[in-house]
Amino acid sequence: MDYKFVYDNKEYVLTDNNCDGIFFEGENEITGLSLDIILNALNEGEEVSFSTEYYGDKCACNTQEQINKSYRYLEYHFYIYTKDNEYVIDTLCNEYRNTSFNKLFGLGKIDDSYIVSVTVCPNCGIYSIYIDQCTV
């Protein structure tokens, strides 16, 4: 599974090969969540659009210009919902269009939510995925 997007007339392709890793907040790994699920979610999403964000860490390619002690990345984020620490659904998938966090929570199908940030180096195209618990 690949995900392609264009930003500033440059094409980026997110694949297995240029992913630097999936980083969970603390040791809080989510069962059943894989890179394939994340790339598939990006493909299914109807309004995925990356935007510029700045972070203090420099990419390993060492080519980003430093701007106010930070470095430019392209980022997009969405949410995933879990039950007992296991992946259930993400907010980009087709299946989510007819439901909501509150509905699924009310039915006891999910009990927690996480923000998934996909962060791409605009120079070399290497990307990282950060997963942090968040409240909806």
Ligand SMILES: [Zn+2]
């Ligand atoms: Zn880079």
